[in-house]
Amino acid sequence: MEKSRKKFADIIDQAMVAANTMDRDELLFSYKGILYPATFCSPEVFRAMESLEARSDDIILAGYPKSGTNWVGQILNDLVGIFEKKTQNKESSMNDEELEEFPYLEIGDTGKFERMNKLPSRRVIFTHLLPENLPRSIFKSKAKILLLIRNPKDVATSFYHFSNAMSPLPSYETWDDFFVAFMTKKMPWGCYFEYISKWNKYADDENVMTITYEELKEHPVLGVKNIAAFFGFSPTEKELQIVVERSSFQSMKKNSQKTHGAFGNLLFRKGGVSDWKNHFSEDQNEKMDKAFEEHIGRTKLGRKLKYEVYCKA
Numbered sequence: 219m220e221k222s223r224k225k226f227a228d229i230i231d232q233a234m235v236a237a238n239t240m241d242r243d244e245l246l247f248s249y250k251g252i253l254y255p256a257t258f259c260s261p262e263v264f265r266a267m268e269s270l271e272a273r274s275d276d277i278i279l280a281g282y283p284k285s286g287t288n289w290v291g292q293i294l295n296d297l298v299g300i301f302e303k304k305t306q307n308k309e310s311s312m313n314d315e316e317l318e319e320f321p322y323l324e325i326g327d328t329g330k331f332e333r334m335n336k337l338p339s340r341r342v343i344f345t346h347l348l349p350e351n352l353p354r355s356i357f358k359s360k361a362k363i364l365l366l367i368r369n370p371k372d373v374a375t376s377f378y379h380f381s382n383a384m385s386p387l388p389s390y391e392t393w394d395d396f397f398v399a400f401m402t403k404k405m406p407w408g409c410y411f412e413y414i415s416k417w418n419k420y421a422d423d424e425n426v427m428t429i430t431y432e433e434l435k436e437h438p439v440l441g442v443k444n445i446a447a448f449f450g451f452s453p454t455e456k457e458l459q460i461v462v463e464r465s466s467f468q469s470m471k472k473n474s475q476k477t478h479g480a481f482g483n484l485l486f487r488k489g490g491v492s493d494w495k496n497h498f499s500e501d502q503n504e505k506m507d508k509a510f511e512e513h514i515g516r517t518k519l520g521r522k523l524k525y526e527v528y529c530k531a
């Protein structure tokens with residue numbers, strides 16, 4: 219894997235190997251009331267995270283698991299790469315190269331944050347954490363946060379397949395078992411509805427921009443343009459096209475052995491909208507519709523998800 223993200227793939231491979239020898243009930247641990255996979259996260263790392271010195275030019279990508287983090291992360295890294303090439307005359311740093319640190323803030327070792335403090339700007343940081351569990355310096359520094367959200371039915375569908383493919387996550391014998399766990403707050407990184415309602419409190423902040431998976435899928439050029447503008451990048455039309463092309467599902471899947479190692483085969487599954495229709499029973503649809511209405515339907519983020527369009531048969 220020359221000139222590829224070997225370290226990224228190694229961290230995932232090690233977690234997969236470690237998880238293979240663990241019992242199901244050892245796979246997750248609880249920290250401040252939220253479950254996390256023990257092979258990726260630890261209380262020590264959560265405590266060390268407070269030492270991160272966030273910067274106003276950091277690029278934070280926040281999203282609940284399975285919302286399209288790797289996709290939008292690729293877009294952000296490419297935008298930074300293009301910008302650096304133009305302004306610093308650097309060799310292209312488009313993101314197939316080795317990453318200095320694992321891109322998810324909460325995954326790594328306790329020394330990670332001190333090392334991150336020494337990295338040059340602009341840093342692209344992914345996270346699945348709730349806002350209250352992020353280092354306080356992120357909000358103090360006014361670092362810009364791109365909040366990525368996806369409709370709950372496709373998130374659940376994606377999470378189900380991912381849980382069964384990834385040994386570090388508890389697997390489920392049936393979709394029905396998974397659905398119950400998803401709806402009863404048993405997921406790693408917490409409950410989808412809680413995630414959306416907690417982030418909803420930040421949805422009007424000037425340093426927070428929200429984008430949905432579905433809008434990016436429907437209008438990728440416009441989506442990438444808006445993301446670029448929010449972070450102060452001004453790519454040319456041609457550069458925009460390159461970013462859009464490199465971040466298409468087909469391109470990312472094709473390139474995934476280089477960027478993600480064997481994990482790529484598990485991650486880049488379908489990359490579409492509405493696969494939930496192949497999984498949800500009528501009763502499950504009703505339960506999800508009711509929970510959506512009850513918890514987030516009337517919030518700003520809830521409305522942005524266009525539930526009627528993407529989650530009704």
Ligand SMILES: Nc1ncnc2c1ncn2[C@@H]1O[C@H](COP(=O)(O)OS(=O)(=O)O)[C@@H](OP(=O)(O)O)[C@H]1O
Binds near residue numbers: 282285372376486
């Ligand atoms: N380029 C591109 N275009 C469209 N969709 C994409 C793309 N890349 C990844 N994906 C899909 O995003 C889902 C994975 O989400 P995450 O990257 O957030 O997963 S993770 O929680 O960080 O592991 C997962 O969704 P499903 O295919 O529905 O399972 C991926 O296939």
